[in-house]
Amino acid sequence: MKKFLSLAVVAILGLSAxxxxxxxxxxxxxxxxxxxxxNNLVSAVGTPNIKNIQSNGSNENIENLILGKANVxxxxxxxxxxxLAQDPxxxxxxxxxxxxxxxxxxxxxxxxxxxxxxxxETAGVKVDPGIKGAGATTTWDYLGNFDKDFKKPEIVxxxxxDPASLNALLFGTVDAVLSxxxxxxxxxxxxxxxxxxxxxxxxxxxxxxxxxxxxxxxIYTKEKITISKGKWSDDKLETICTDVLxxxxxxxxxxxxxxxxxxxxxxxxxxxxxxx
Numbered sequence: 001m002k003k004f005l006s007l008a009v010v011a012i013l014g015l016s017a018x019x020x021x022x023x024x025x026x027x028x029x030x031x032x033x034x035x036x037x038x039n040n041l042v043s044a045v046g047t048p049n050i051k052n053i054q055s056n057g058s059n060e061n062i063e064n065l066i067l068g069k070a071n072v073x074x075x076x077x078x079x080x081x082x083x084l085a086q087d088p089x090x091x092x093x094x095x096x097x098x099x100x101x102x103x104x105x106x107x108x109x110x111x112x113x114x115x116x117x118x119x120x121e122t123a124g125v126k127v128d129p130g131i132k133g134a135g136a137t138t139t140w141d142y143l144g145n146f147d148k149d150f151k152k153p154e155i156v157x158x159x160x161x162d163p164a165s166l167n168a169l170l171f172g173t174v175d176a177v178l179s180x181x182x183x184x185x186x187x188x189x190x191x192x193x194x195x196x197x198x199x200x201x202x203x204x205x206x207x208x209x210x211x212x213x214x215x216x217x218x219i220y221t222k223e224k225i226t227i228s229k230g231k232w233s234d235d236k237l238e239t240i241c242t243d244v245l246x247x248x249x250x251x252x253x254x255x256x257x258x259x260x261x262x263x264x265x266x267x268x269x270x271x272x273x274x275x276x
Contacts, residue, residue, distance in 0.1 A: 022050070022071075023045070023050040024069070025041060027061070028058075029054060033182040034182075035052070035054060037074060037099070039052055041264075044270065056134050057133055059135060061074055065249045066249070071248055072248050073248075076243070077245055078135075092249065094247065094250075096260050097245070097260070099244040099264070100244050101182065104241070105161065105189055105190070105201060106202040107166065107177040108175065109172075109200075113125050113175045116202070120150060120153060120176060121150055121152060122152055127178065128160055128177045129155065130157065130158075131160065134160045136161075140155070146209055161177055166199065183225040185226060186273075201237050203237060220241060224237065224238050224239075
């Protein structure tokens, strides 16, 4: 059962959600981690002035914040960092909270063109990093900045881990599917891939991805995430991860900013949800 900071405690802190303006949370696609985290945040706040809206993911959430379509959004740190470099309007966004990690899931067909992450650097392969607005599109762009050979494959934007993209992978329309998600064995993508013997997750091991950027800081860390639990040992996937941020624009009332900051800080595990 999820346990959240009670509204009584919020009241003691001097935070008044009931009298504040509307809070519109831009999260993610159905069945992916951000939409679930957005729903958990709505439950944690527990007042009628907050609602969670679907989006294509991290990049669209930033756009929704900049354009005023939402005032809170779940964002991968790489998407935020890239937007800061491209659009001065992103400088007005503020970090409300830091949650967990978002990690790159790369799916390929067993026996297909791609055997290891080096094959992602070759011409003649087709990669689906998701539709416009999805976080993995930014991740793929960053990989090309670290190693220009990652610009050789053809990009085909289908779904980035949804059934349409997995069907395209099985049929041969694409050779790899990318999706940025918070690690969990309960992720729909993890369940779909493990249930299909023709598909497998591709480890990402290239050391270039954790190189420092121009500001002297790395954007990704190497992690080994659990994709299935075993009786004696777990199956792990080596990949790259970045922070999951909750951002807000300047239309979010000051009292709501303090409310969300407190809830995100004290209820992090419940908002993240299952990481089994």
